[in-house]
Amino acid sequence: MSDGLELAGLRLVHNAGRADEVVALRRIDLTVRPAEFVTVVGSNGAGKSSLLQALSGAVRATAGTVRLGGRDITRWPAHRRASLIAYVVDDPRLGSAPDLSVEDNLALAMGRGRRRGLRPSRTAARRRTMRDRLARLGLGLENRLTDRVGLLSAGQRQSLTMVMAGLSAPRLLLLDEHLAALDPTTAARVLHLTTDLVSTVDCATIMVTHDMEHALRTGDRLLMMSDGRTVADLPRERKNGMSTQDLIDLMEHHGDRGVLPERA
Numbered sequence: 070m071s072d073g074l075e076l077a078g079l080r081l082v083h084n085a086g087r088a089d090e091v092v093a094l095r096r097i098d099l100t101v102r103p104a105e106f107v108t109v110v111g112s113n114g115a116g117k118s119s120l121l122q123a124l125s126g127a128v129r130a131t132a133g134t135v136r137l138g139g140r141d142i143t144r145w146p147a148h149r150r151a152s153l154i155a156y157v158v159d160d161p162r163l164g165s166a167p168d169l170s171v172e173d174n175l176a177l178a179m180g181r182g183r184r185r186g187l188r189p190s191r192t193a194a195r196r197r198t199m200r201d202r203l204a205r206l207g208l209g210l211e212n213r214l215t216d217r218v219g220l221l222s223a224g225q226r227q228s229l230t231m232v233m234a235g236l237s238a239p240r241l242l243l244l245d246e247h248l249a250a251l252d253p254t255t256a257a258r259v260l261h262l263t264t265d266l267v268s269t270v271d272c273a274t275i276m277v278t279h280d281m282e283h284a285l286r287t288g289d290r291l292l293m294m295s296d297g298r299t300v301a302d303l304p305r306e307r308k309n310g311m312s313t314q315d316l317i318d319l320m321e322h323h324g325d326r327g328v329l330p331e332r333a
């Protein structure tokens with residue numbers, strides 16, 4: 070039994086029993102060690118987001134089990150899983166509360182999983198931690214603690230979301246195309262922040278991306294999905310020797326001829 074993430078026979082059927090039923094995950098068996106960083110690629114509709122949704126609890130798996138940190142969380146609803154799992158999606162507006170200040174958002178993240186409800190602590194020590202984490206972004210956000218988050222740009226918000234994810238000390242970090250809405254320079258900066266965060270927090274991480282370069286050059290291991298299955302599982306030594314074209318060829322080899330976004 071692992072201390073990280075363990076999936077056994079995970080199956081997800083959207084709209085089960087209806088005419089528009091879709092089998093999004095067929096049978097996923099997967100173990101991710103604590104502190105292991107896995108990137109996931111696959112064409113549109115391969116099941117990547119469904120996998121992350123089933124892990125975060127945003128959707129309920131149809132069958133199979135999910136264990137995290139030695140605990141069976143299969144039946145845990147999303148709000149309970151949030152005490153162990155940070156989930157960052159592509160839309161920078163969804164990771165933070167726009168009407169709350171930068172400070173209040175960070176305080177909520179720090180209190181997550183500790184049953185503090187909505188009463189953020191404003192101690193000097195906490196503020197120092199917040200300022201310190203924000204200063205590392207190089208965006209000047211450490212001087213904007215009282216600003217409403219809704220006033221920030223997309224890149225600033227996604228960077229803030231990543232800081233929030235780090236402060237919540239998750240066991241599992243799920244990143245679903247979290248760089249997709251950012252310009253290339255900001256995406257590179259947030260990716261750097263991501264690798265930094267993963268090595269500091271030491272949590273298991275799954276990052277879905279359509280950027281083949283990011284998938285190859287980031288993390289310890291690369292998973293390829295096609296039609297609701299994992300069709301390749303490449304360790305660091307193997308992926309480091311590959312080019313983006315090799316990766317695209319491998320996807321085609323596995324019968325995945327779905328549309329790849331231009332950036333791939």
Ligand SMILES: Nc1ncnc2c1ncn2[C@@H]1O[C@H](COP(=O)(O)OP(=O)(O)OP(=O)(O)O)[C@@H](O)[C@H]1O
Binds near residue numbers: 091111116117118120
């Ligand atoms: N809420 C939903 N209701 C019905 N079907 C869904 C739902 N979400 C996803 N699907 C279907 O499940 C399959 C897998 O979709 P999913 O979004 O997981 O793929 P993906 O690999 O993340 O694709 P993309 O790269 O386009 O984001 C697709 O056939 C999709 O149409």
